[in-house]
Amino acid sequence: xxxxxxxxxxxxxxxxxxxxxxxxxxxxxxxxxxxxxxxxxxxxxxxxxxxxxxxxxxxxxxxxxxxxxxxxxxxxxxxxxxxxxxxxxxxxxxxxxxxxxxxxxxxxxxxxxxxxxxxxxxxxxxxxxxxxxxxxxxxxxxxxxxxxxxxxxxxxxxxxxxxxxxxxxxxxxxxx
Numbered sequence: 001x002x003x004x005x006x007x008x009x010x011x012x013x014x015x016x017x018x019x020x021x022x023x024x025x026x027x028x029x030x031x032x033x034x035x036x037x038x039x040x041x042x043x044x045x046x047x048x049x050x051x052x053x054x055x056x057x058x059x060x061x062x063x064x065x066x067x068x069x070x071x072x073x074x075x076x077x078x079x080x081x082x083x084x085x086x087x088x089x090x091x092x093x094x095x096x097x098x099x100x101x102x103x104x105x106x107x108x109x110x111x112x113x114x115x116x117x118x119x120x121x122x123x124x125x126x127x128x129x130x131x132x133x134x135x136x137x138x139x140x141x142x143x144x145x146x147x148x149x150x151x152x153x154x155x156x157x158x159x160x161x162x163x164x165x166x167x168x169x170x171x172x173x174x175x176x
Contacts, residue, residue: 039084039155043067044074044102045120046093050140054087054120054147061148071097075105082115085151090121090129100132107133116154120147 041063045051048069055065066083068074071092078086086106090099097105099119106112116135120142129137136150 039063039151041065041151042074042078042083042086044071044086044088044092044099045069046089046091046096050089053144057144058087058148058151061145061152063148063151069093071099071102075102078106078112078115082112084115084155085135086115086117087120087147087151088117090119090123090125100128103129103132103134116151116158118147118151118154 041058043051043054043058043065045054045067046069051067051069055067058065066077068077071088074088075097086102088099088102092098099121103117103119106115106117113133117133119129119134119137120140121138122140124139126137126139135154138147138150
């Protein structure tokens with residue numbers, strides 16, 4: 001029969017670091033208390049009904065959402081006030097800056113290339129979207145909560161700065 005008796009002061013030490021989510025102050029709620037929304041998300045979608053669905057789904061998940069119908073206007077705004085993430089359609093109004101052009105411009109900009117872009121479109125060209133720098137590519141229709149989950153996971157993962165501490169083994173030394 002094998003018995004194990006731990007020796008006090010010897011053994012493994014584990015350190016766990018969890019990501020910190022920084023919340024931004026945004027306005028007051030009905031009771032006059034400050035409310036918190038976690039991240040700024042820009043939605044670029046020319047279908048107003050779909051844009052409203054995306055906006056409310058993201059807001060219900062705690063995101064602050066700005067909406068743009070025009071790719072050109074959205075790109076101008078994000079240059080002056082970059083969001084934490086972008087949700088965009090590929091097929092935007094004719095004559096406008098389409099989703100492919102937005103991806104190329106973003107990923108070619110030293111100031112904007114780190115912004116994660118989530119494509120939400122009916123166009124099934126996932127490989128092209130990912131190769132141009134999209135963080136994820138969702139083909140409509142998809143579950144409404146899927147977009148929020150993907151964005152939150154990405155933003156939390158990008159904020160991780162965890163570490164694992166592995167102490168040196170004593171190899172039979174008795175330090176007491």
